[in-house]
Amino acid sequence: MSEAVNKNRRKYGVMSFAQTRHYRLPLAGIVSILHRVSGMLMFLLIPFVLYLLDKSLTSEISFEYFKGFTSHWFVKLVILALVWSYLHHFCAGVRHLFMDMHIGLDKDSGRKSAVGVFAVSLPLTALVALKLFGAF
Amino acid sequence: MANNNIGPKRLVVGAHFGLRDWLAQRLTAIVMAVYTVILLVAFLSGSNFSYEGWAGLFAQQWFKIATFVTFLSLLYHAWVGMRDVWMDYVTVSVGLRLVFHVATILWLIGCAGWAAQIIWRM
Numbered sequence: 001m002s003e004a005v006n007k008n009r010r011k012y013g014v015m016s017f018a019q020t021r022h023y024r025l026p027l028a029g030i031v032s033i034l035h036r037v038s039g040m041l042m043f044l045l046i047p048f049v050l051y052l053l054d055k056s057l058t059s060e061i062s063f064e065y066f067k068g069f070t071s072h073w074f075v076k077l078v079i080l081a082l083v084w085s086y087l088h089h090f091c092a093g094v095r096h097l098f099m100d101m102h103i104g105l106d107k108d109s110g111r112k113s114a115v116g117v118f119a120v121s122l123p124l125t126a127l128v129a130l131k132l133f134g135a136f
Numbered sequence: 137m138a139n140n141n142i143g144p145k146r147l148v149v150g151a152h153f154g155l156r157d158w159l160a161q162r163l164t165a166i167v168m169a170v171y172t173v174i175l176l177v178a179f180l181s182g183s184n185f186s187y188e189g190w191a192g193l194f195a196q197q198w199f200k201i202a203t204f205v206t207f208l209s210l211l212y213h214a215w216v217g218m219r220d221v222w223m224d225y226v227t228v229s230v231g232l233r234l235v236f237h238v239a240t241i242l243w244l245i246g247c248a249g250w251a252a253q254i255i256w257r258m
Contacts, residue, residue, distance in 0.1 A: 014227045039217050043240075046214075046247045054254045057194055063187040090172070093165050100162065 027114040035092040038085035045082055076132050083128045087121040161216040164209035171206040191258065200255050207251045211244045 025033065055066035069075060095113050098104055104113050130136060178199075182189055193199060218240045226233040 014225070036217075036221060039214070040221060043214050043218055043243075046210075046244075047250070050247060050250050050254060054250075057191055057254060057258060060187045063190070090169070094169075097162060097165070 026111065027118075028110045031088075031092050031095070031114045031117050034088055035096075038089045038092075041085045042082065042089065045078070048078065049082065073133075080125070080129055080132055084121070084125040087124050088117070091117040091121045157216045157219075161213055164213040167209040168206055168213065171202060174202065194255070195258065203255055204252065207248060207255075211248050215240065215244055 052066065052070070055062045055069065057063075070079065095104075095117055098113070099110075104110060178193055182193070184192070194203070219237060222233050222236045222240070226236055
């Protein structure tokens with residue numbers, strides 16, 4: 001039995017990145033891969049968030065430094081990327097929890113809930129972007 | 137009869153393989169969602185957006201504990217997620233995957249130490 005498993009494994013390995021480009025992902029698939037991308041981004045940027053928290057809490061002097069640091073456009077951009085990651089990961093995660101309870105598993109509702117994820121996460125990200133870059 | 141179910145020939149499939157991590161990932165996600173709501177309510181209902189207001193929120197012991205518990209949830213959640221990612225994409229060698237796994241663990245534990253220091257220093 002274990003030989004049969006190994007034979008199949010050799011025959012159908014993981015597809016290469018070049019192969020993935022021949023596929024057009026459905027909307028639910030885009031939500032899924034972005035769930036991974038946003039999760040990895042947040043994993044890598046944990047020290048950045050901790051640095052901001054550290055500076056904002058240590059003292060009044062470091063708080064002023066924090067305000068100056070976060071007023072730089074590039075830092076704002078990184079924060080915006082984190083905010084999008086959080087919102088997307090949150091919404092896609094809630095979608096996941098419903099699917100764990102066997103709600104909305106068929107193709108049609110899967111697509112609808114994928115639209116729902118973008119409909120919530122993207123406007124909220126846009127709202128934060130406007131606030132960050134001083135539109136209101 | 138030769139025992140052919142040991143070492144590399146062992147079949148690692150069967151019930152509840154990975155179930156605990158799967159469930160823990162869901163529960164830690166709920167912990168983080170609850171903390172998000174607490175933080176948003178505390179922030180949006182506040183009127184003091186100066187250093188005193190912000191540091192005052194983090195000065196309360198219950199909030200320190202809530203923050204730390206949430207961070208530990210994050211650590212476990214990220215471990216399960218990153219391990220899934222490495223298992224799916226780093227397939228060329230088991231040794232390389234182990235390197236990524238260990239690097240992920242060290243990264244997360246380092247971050248947890250820093251978080252604890254930030255939360256309880258003040």
